[in-house]
Amino acid sequence: MTSLNVLISGAGVAGTTLAELLTRSGHRVTLVERAPTLRHTGYAVDFRGAAFDVLSELGILESVRRHDTKMTGTAILDRDGTQVDHLPAEAFAGELEVPKHVLNELLYALTVDHVEYRFGTSITSLTQTETEVTAELTDGTAATYDLVFGADGVYSKVRQLAFAPHSVALQHLGLSGAGFTMPNFLALDHSGLLRAVNGTAVYLFNSADPDRLTVSLSFGTPSGALDRLARADQEAATRTAFAGDTWHTPRLLEAMSEASDFYFSSNAQVHLDSWATGRIALLGDAGYCAAPAAGMGTSQALLGARSLARHLATADHAEAFARYEAELRPYVTENQTNGRSAAALFGGAQED
Template sequence: MTATKVLISGASVAGPALAYFLRRDGYEVTVVERAPDLRDSGYAVDFRGAAFEVLDEMGILSELREHDTRMSGTLLVDEEGTEIGRLPAEAFAGELEVPKRELTRILHRVTAGDVTYVFDDSISALTERESGITAEFERGATREFDLVFGADGVHSKVRRLAFGSPPGALRHLGLSGAGFSTVNHLGLRRSGILQHGADRAIFLLSTGDADRLTVSLSFSTASPALDRRPRHEQEQAVRAAFAGRGWEVPRLLEAMSEADDFYFSSTCQVHLDHWSAGRVALVGDAGYCAAPTSGMGTSQALIGARTLARALASAGGDHTTAFAAYEEELRPYVAENQATGRETAVTMFGGGAAPADAHTS
């Protein structure tokens, strides 16, 4: 019997996790990733609740615990840098926190032996037929698959190709920001410093590498349009938002331009009436991003991948039945996380800026 051929777009968290479970169930899996190699950005991710069951089932929980950042907490300061309070480690780090590069490296290692990874390419078109789906690529040859899964993030190309642009699908929570690393001139050791107000925030932390300081500069924005703009325009927006600020701001802005790991993103949620269309289904942020302010992004991606794989297994490969079961089971969990994401953006940060992807949870 010929194995079911599936294509997964995205090699961050949801994609490799789904690849692991589908390959275990006998599927022939290809993962395509537009980046030229495994992504080394994202800084730190954390895990909560049922995500530990998924990690244990994949056999990687013990290894991930070896990379625990062991954060001690976060110092709250005013605009002059004077201490005004402290937050416990759990406020950002969850039950377990690891550098994202370690998670992606491990997920790739445990799947690369029997999953085909194609880097530096992207899906350019999808054409569904009764018996399968044709995928065209920007660089590679056109191929035939039985199913296609979008695990390619908030600005998912698979979602755009299969669903178009449904009104209200991408909901901006009013925050955008830059993340990067620089020399740890503050001497932080497994700890952080947070300065936040109604419309901007600075989050500095040091995790496993004592010589490096992770920086997040977040500010209020009207839309996520800057996400797709060139780096120099993103930097310009950050400089405008923090113009005239004292404390460490001038030094941080200078370091931003020199950083080779600069990253910019907006805090958004994805809301869709359905997470599947024919032979295409979405998993993780591509289908139901809860925003970094939820603290559940990574856990939700892992749980979503396992839920989808289990639904396919229970339905005997009948994707129509499986996709419906997947949504029915996962939607209440996603709705709760999205509510948390919205509430935290308002309550914890006063409706203003939350740390932008220093922790891409």
């Protein structure tokens, strides 16, 4: 098999997993990441079904298991904070859940010796012919590659350059929200609380750190425009959505402004007719995000990377890309259907 020179955009789960599997097949991989360093923030990630096979193949399954958050479940509360139902741990934590930074660090350690990482760098243009792709980068350099992969998330630059603008590829699910951590004033112990009222949802949980409470404040929005605004505007929108709410909400809103790990995002799905064009292909959230509320992003990233690597080991890129999409699209379609339902649970608009 001919060794390929490959460029991957995005050092998340999809990109690093693909990088590892491709180097095992003898390919040379350069991975560019917009962030200046490895990301150490984000919610916990969970694993379901066949994703365990990929972790095992990577050789990190037992290491991942050692960081299990051991969630016990989530209490469903009414407006007054009275429990009315209970969801098992699997509803939000899958079969295994770990802090996101743990998985990022394990994958980075697995790949750093044989993958060229270029942090603080992203792609500015892509030009392809039948035989190669030329990528220009933000650091002013340019190089040609046999294949380019976009694993750079919902707002993928690769997708924007080579496939479609965000306005075409993204389907907003009517839900946005702020996330952060604060002192665990409710003394939750590896458990969560979910309170949905009038198109808003408060989700609180404690997992890895007994002293910290992770807070998610979700509310209905007509678009994902808030994602592109400054933090002050995002906080203001969140306060407006929860104005007049009682329970612990005023305390949560106060903690939001003090949080050093504030995060804001909208639930959106990515829909494309094809995940490949010529020598460029997408994987993970960049190609087929099912929505964060679905809890399937990590599993889709792992399975997509493995599928691509396996098919590239036995076929040329055109055939490999076709097989990859045929294999994964039914799985993605099911997850996206579930993602719309999950977003509705948190106050978003469910669509057929």
